[in-house]
Amino acid sequence: MFDDFFTRALIAGIGIAIIAGPLGCLVIWRRLSYFGDTLSHSALLGVTLAYSFSFNITFSVFIISAVVALLLINLQKRTKLAGDSLLGLLAHSTLAIGLVLIGFLTSIRFDLMGLLFGDILAVDVEDITIVYLGGATILLILYFIWKSLFSATVNYDLSAAEGMRPEVSNFIFTLLLAGVIALSIKMIGALLITGLLLIPAAIARNISSSPRQMVISATLAGVVSVIAGLFVSLEINTSSGPSIIVVALLLFIISLIPLEIKGQLQK
Amino acid sequence: MAENNNLLVKLDNCGVYKSSKWIVRGISLEIHKGKIVTLIGPNGSGKTTSAKMILKILKSDEGQIKNFASKMAYVPQKINIDWTMPLRVVDFMKLTSHINNLEIVDALKLTGVDNLLYNDIHNLSGGEFQRVLIARAIAKKPDLLVLDEPVQGVDFNGEIALYNLIKKICSTLNCGILLISHDLHFVMSATDHVICLNGHICCSGTPRSIVKNSAYIELFGEHNATTLSLYQHDHDHSHETDGRVTNNV
Numbered sequence: 159m160f161d162d163f164f165t166r167a168l169i170a171g172i173g174i175a176i177i178a179g180p181l182g183c184l185v186i187w188r189r190l191s192y193f194g195d196t197l198s199h200s201a202l203l204g205v206t207l208a209y210s211f212s213f214n215i216t217f218s219v220f221i222i223s224a225v226v227a228l229l230l231i232n233l234q235k236r237t238k239l240a241g242d243s244l245l246g247l248l249a250h251s252t253l254a255i256g257l258v259l260i261g262f263l264t265s266i267r268f269d270l271m272g273l274l275f276g277d278i279l280a281v282d283v284e285d286i287t288i289v290y291l292g293g294a295t296i297l298l299i300l301y302f303i304w305k306s307l308f309s310a311t312v313n314y315d316l317s318a319a320e321g322m323r324p325e326v327s328n329f330i331f332t333l334l335l336a337g338v339i340a341l342s343i344k345m346i347g348a349l350l351i352t353g354l355l356l357i358p359a360a361i362a363r364n365i366s367s368s369p370r371q372m373v374i375s376a377t378l379a380g381v382v383s384v385i386a387g388l389f390v391s392l393e394i395n396t397s398s399g400p401s402i403i404v405v406a407l408l409l410f411i412i413s414l415i416p417l418e419i420k421g422q423l424q425k
Numbered sequence: 426m427a428e429n430n431n432l433l434v435k436l437d438n439c440g441v442y443k444s445s446k447w448i449v450r451g452i453s454l455e456i457h458k459g460k461i462v463t464l465i466g467p468n469g470s471g472k473t474t475s476a477k478m479i480l481k482i483l484k485s486d487e488g489q490i491k492n493f494a495s496k497m498a499y500v501p502q503k504i505n506i507d508w509t510m511p512l513r514v515v516d517f518m519k520l521t522s523h524i525n526n527l528e529i530v531d532a533l534k535l536t537g538v539d540n541l542l543y544n545d546i547h548n549l550s551g552g553e554f555q556r557v558l559i560a561r562a563i564a565k566k567p568d569l570l571v572l573d574e575p576v577q578g579v580d581f582n583g584e585i586a587l588y589n590l591i592k593k594i595c596s597t598l599n600c601g602i603l604l605i606s607h608d609l610h611f612v613m614s615a616t617d618h619v620i621c622l623n624g625h626i627c628c629s630g631t632p633r634s635i636v637k638n639s640a641y642i643e644l645f646g647e648h649n650a651t652t653l654s655l656y657q658h659d660h661d662h663s664h665e666t667d668g669r670v671t672n673n674v
Contacts, residue, residue: 187510309520312506319480319499319571320521366511367545 171384179377182359203256223336276347438488466622498567532564551578
């Protein structure tokens with residue numbers, strides 16, 4: 159069944175959507191969407207380094223994203239520049255370094271478009287294995303730190319006072335985000351990863367009234383977007399990554415309808 | 426000393442240094458099981474900072490903190506829950522502990538908001554939210570409970586009921602309570618130890634002794650100081666204080 163490139167794409171995409179569901183909820187709860195962007199921009203540098211030194215791409219992207227995340231935490235302690243300025247600084251400078259390095263790689267034919275938008279139709283069995291093993295690890299860790307992470311998202315002081323060790327779970331969460339970006343860069347691409355994290359979670363917020371509901375809905379919305387997006391791309395021959403995001407956007411618009419009706423009823 | 430078994434927290438000359446100045450300094454205090462310690466002081470006097478030091482949210486930059494509390498619960502002064510987080514009262518109650526719905530309802534009953542169990546937390550009024558915050562802390566059955574302005578936004582009758590509840594919880598759970606409060610009436614009538622803060626400890630002692638203290642009178646103005654003395658006078662009918670009250674006026 160793994161013989162067919164389309165089936166492989168479906169399996170890999172669904173795997174990523176499942177990991178992105180809960181992490182995406184945390185990203186929008188914590189207002190970290192720009193942080194996700196920064197990590198994925200820096201992922202480009204990770205890919206370049208992987209090509210230069212023939213590392214494994216996923217591993218290299220994870221390391222670079224993690225380093226950038228730690229740099230950010232460190233910079234925040236050292237300067238009084240606002241968080242979004244620091245994020246912009248890191249995002250664009252790592253992106254620039256990545257692009258400069260690509261210039262040196264004259265010997266390798268480089269598919270820049272593939273890097274920015276991913277190519278889910280090119281995944282092989284090894285990629286699928288990495289996605290599922292890595293994804294299972296991420297979700298397992300997330301399960302264990304969930305209470306701490308969630309309470310710190312609601313209120314950091316309260317979480318710290320009541321012995322939840324939020325500083326530890328925050329740190330781990332940063333690494334998990336770097337992990338999900340590393341796992342999905344090949345398939346979704348650096349520019350669209352944050353979309354797959356954010357949009358399903360945003361859809362879920364419109365139709366959920368509890369955190370658990372939101373996590374489940376976000377995961378489902380992600381899975382539906384991946385399946386529908388891939389079929390659409392196959393049917394009308396569009397690029398797969400962007401098609402997935404467009405479907406997610408359509409779902410988001412549909413998810414606004416119940417809110418609208420509720421608002422009308424309350425009037 | 427037998428009392429040492431009941432010691433929950435001991436601060437010895439602690440302080441917090443931030444942006445090149447001391448927010449609070451020279452804080453020494455003890456909190457014991459079954460006792461209520463109250464921090465009073467003007468805005469910006471370091472009440473919340475001191476509480477955060479006790480709760481280990483902030484590190485003390487000098488001195489020593491000994492914390493023997495095994496479970497702390499906290500009612501912060503301000504909580505903003507972003508709309509992007511869908512949260513019902515029942516979810517909020519379980520935030521840092523694994524408790525079942527029965528325990529949750531029991532705690533919410535104590536503060537009179539058990540009917541809000543499945544309500545969206547974003548739609549609560551200020552007073553209702555405050556009651557949920559207190560219920561959440563109580564439901565944890567802590568041995569140290571820290572309440573930062575716990576009754577803000579609560580209506581007058583509710584305020585009295587909640588203060589009575591806090592007093593009751595202190596004895597039923599035998600927990601130590603650190604209270605930050607502006608309600609000097611309650612402070613003077615129900616707490617065991619009062620600490621008057623203004624960047625440092627101005628004065629401290631039993632409510633009875635503190636109203637006599639000149640530092641306290643200076644900090645709160647003669648009017649308040651006298652009200653309280655009168656208040657005490659009303660309730661213990663002690664004629665010794667009579668003369669002192671008139672002296673203060």
